[in-house]
Amino acid sequence: MVKPKIYVTRKLPSERAMKLLFEYCDVDLNEESRPPTKEELIEHVKDKDGLLCLLTDKIDKDVLDAAPKLKVISTYSVGYDHIDVEEATKRGIYVTYTPGVLTDAVADHTWALLLAVARRLVEADQCVRQGCWKIAWAPDFMLGTDVYGKTLGIIGLGRIGTAVARRAKGFNMRILYYDKERKLDVEKELGVEFRSLDEVLKESDFVVISVVLTKETYHMIGERELRLMKPTAYLINIARGAIVDTNALVKALEEGWIAGAALDVFEEEPLPKDHPLTKFKNVILTPHIASATTETRARMADLAVDNLLSVLKGEMPKHLVNPEVTKIRPLSEVKMIE
Numbered sequence: 358m359v360k361p362k363i364y365v366t367r368k369l370p371s372e373r374a375m376k377l378l379f380e381y382c383d384v385d386l387n388e389e390s391r392p393p394t395k396e397e398l399i400e401h402v403k404d405k406d407g408l409l410c411l412l413t414d415k416i417d418k419d420v421l422d423a424a425p426k427l428k429v430i431s432t433y434s435v436g437y438d439h440i441d442v443e444e445a446t447k448r449g450i451y452v453t454y455t456p457g458v459l460t461d462a463v464a465d466h467t468w469a470l471l472l473a474v475a476r477r478l479v480e481a482d483q484c485v486r487q488g489c490w491k492i493a494w495a496p497d498f499m500l501g502t503d504v505y506g507k508t509l510g511i512i513g514l515g516r517i518g519t520a521v522a523r524r525a526k527g528f529n530m531r532i533l534y535y536d537k538e539r540k541l542d543v544e545k546e547l548g549v550e551f552r553s554l555d556e557v558l559k560e561s562d563f564v565v566i567s568v569v570l571t572k573e574t575y576h577m578i579g580e581r582e583l584r585l586m587k588p589t590a591y592l593i594n595i596a597r598g599a600i601v602d603t604n605a606l607v608k609a610l611e612e613g614w615i616a617g618a619a620l621d622v623f624e625e626e627p628l629p630k631d632h633p634l635t636k637f638k639n640v641i642l643t644p645h646i647a648s649a650t651t652e653t654r655a656r657m658a659d660l661a662v663d664n665l666l667s668v669l670k671g672e673m674p675k676h677l678v679n680p681e682v683t684k685i686r687p688l689s690e691v692k693m694i695e
């Protein structure tokens with residue numbers, strides 16, 4: 358059997374994963390540390406059976422049209438809003454992703470953001486380094502806000518939202534959530550309370566966005582929603598930038614509708630250095646690193662490669678985005694590895 362040809366859009370941080378790829382496949386690897394351009398992507402997928410991509414690679418109709426032999430797209434991420442799954446499915450292309458293995462790292466980062474914005478950690482660190490710490494201790498110096506015992510609102514109580522809620526129990530928080538459907542098992546386990554989106558926004562001291570980005574959730578948090586939040590409340594977004602209307606958020610911060618924000622994701626990434634969001638002291642910005650731990654990124658790499666190889670071996674991958682594809686092209690027809 359000839360080895361399947363695959364395009365890997367970035368080197369992955371797992372020796373095991375890279376070794377497996379080269380063992381079973383004829384690998385075309387983008388050796389650069391930047392994502393391929395759209396033209397490069399189109400050029401490289403032309404003769405490929407498989408594609409291992411990142412969330413920065415937009416796999417749209419043009420890319421799919423350029424890849425008539427493509428059987429599997431394995432993304433090194435849990436989000437798959439960068440892939441036109443509907444078009445892929447029509448063409449009998451299996452789309453796989455990496456849920457679960459990054460949940461705890463992302464929930465930890467969410468909490469790092471929440472605590473940092475509430476207790477002004479970044480500002481405080483800068484103050485010490487820049488010499489603004491002049492008086493040893495003062496009753497009203499650098500006051501933040503309490504976290505313990507407050508109300509947490511979670512928008513999207515999926516894997517990550519639930520892991521965030523689990524951590525909130527240790528902070529004795531009242532936990533509200535909004536989701537497109539009630540999660541009775543989590544309600545029972547963690548005592549979280551279901552509310553409408555508006556109620557979550559109105560009642561919470563911290564609002565965490567952990568919902569998936571879809572056509573329905575695009576700009577789900579706009580001017581109307583931000584105006585519903587308490588002026589003392591904080592918004593934390595670790596999901597996808599486009600769930601929040603950035604212009605509305607900037608206005609909310611300028612006009613004090615909310616107390617601050619902590620963001621790991623943005624509508625425009627990388628966020629330009631002079632973006633309006635960078636001028637607020639009460640905003641914490643991290644460069645889309647919520648899953649960025651050595652252990653987690655290695656687990657993601659292993660899973661992304663296992664998913665890709667499973668499909669090419671004609672086996673059901675652990676995490677398939679589009680199970681309906683099996684009716685269009687059964688696994689036996691995409692099998693290339695014995």
Ligand code: NAP
Binds near residue numbers: 463514516567573596
């Ligand atoms: P998940 O388990 O699928 O959770 C998403 C939740 O959103 C689910 O409970 C889902 O409900 C709910 N939902 C879907 N559509 C909705 C709608 N229209 N209105 C309200 N709720 C809706 O995914 P996850 O693993 O927790 O990840 C969530 C997202 O986080 C990913 O999609 C990704 O974009 C983002 N993420 C970001 C980073 C980062 O580096 N910053 C890392 C990992 C993930 P159902 O279960 O009923 O569909």
